[in-house]
Amino acid sequence: MPRVKQRTEALHERGLASAMAVLAEAGVAGLTTRTVAERARASLPAIYEVFGDKAGIVREIFFEGFRLLGAELAALPPAADPLEALRRLAEAFRRFLLAHPMLAEVMFSRPFADFDPTKDEARAGAKVRRIFVQHVRNAVDAGQLDGDPTDIALIFFTLVEGLAAAENAHRLGGSKQSSDRRFRLGVNTLLDGFAT
Amino acid sequence: MPRVKQRTEALHERGLASAMAVLAEAGVAGLTTRTVAERARASLPAIYEVFGDKAGIVREIFFEGFRLLGAELAALPPAADPLEALRRLAEAFRRFLLAHPMLAEVMFSRPFADFDPTKDEARAGAKVRRIFVQHVRNAVDAGQLDGDPTDIALIFFTLVEGLAAAENAHRLGGSKQSSDRRFRLGVNTLLDGFAT
DNA sequence: CACCGTTCCGTAACAGTGTTCCGTAACGAT
């Protein structure tokens, strides 16, 4: 056996941590293979061996983002009222996007021309989707909402994500109050529409 | 007076047409200053003089997209029922995004790290926004919807855009029927929620 | 017609990406 490998799983983890940090600090434009390599104190080819290509780095960020989001949503304290729980779910989602704007771009926008998550997406967002569906199902079972839980969850999620993205882009009004009000108005109105 | 200028408004228009064609055919990744210049039969510096930088090209595409969308929405035949008109507006918006997926990415996603449309956006999307607000106002005046037309229009637009984007990304279901059904369910349910 | 000054043009270069080749060196076995 020749020399011992350095381009291991440990480097992969260090590289992902570096990539997350670079993304948060320097944004999408600052995330280059070289900046990731430097921050991980690794050579450029080492990063390439561990991630394959730049799309591989973005893919890992994408997955990590959904892991973080899933964990945060799963950790929400239970609410007695299923509808109230759905509202809190929306608020938690919104907080996550506001707290991690760059990460949110990678997760819900397509800032890198390569990396088309069409296939991976299903697995990455599975947990988040399951949480939304479960919350909706609770409300349906409680007789508060009417319809197919999967349909409702999908539409609810789409509105919440759109509103949160709009808020991040300051399209929901300049002040905190107006975006606050509009976000809640949208969420509550859609839930009203699905109400029995 | 020395030689006659070639880098004129005419080249600007030819360049924009080239950029639109390149974007539609080769996608975001294929839109480079060189491909635009080649297609416009112009030199690279000529394109730069006319557009400033690459962000300038993207900006023009962005504006042109909203012009096209605005014209298409404005040309919709009038409907007697304001609610039905809103539904048709949503469908027309959806058709536009399905017909111009690459253009839609530039307009509603952020595929280029530079070009932050935060400021231009207001002017570019003004007409489209006005159409949505006007349709909502009609429904409010007719006593079919209840609330501030601007708020309702903003939320309605956000849902429609989100659903259309989800459909483009095949997140609304595999078959045409299921995405069709979910799109309409979402639109109708939100309108129900805003109904008087 | 020859010259000139102004203005414009596009070649060719620069810097910064993503990506990979290949010479070098480390390591265990002999």
Add this chain to the structure above:
DNA sequence: ATCGTTACGGAACACTGTTACGGAACGGTG
């Protein structure tokens, strides 16, 4: 000590955005 195997990273490649600058075109002038 030597060797064969393997891993490592400097340095290069291709392609992008961007621009400096030498030279050409054009109207005016003698």
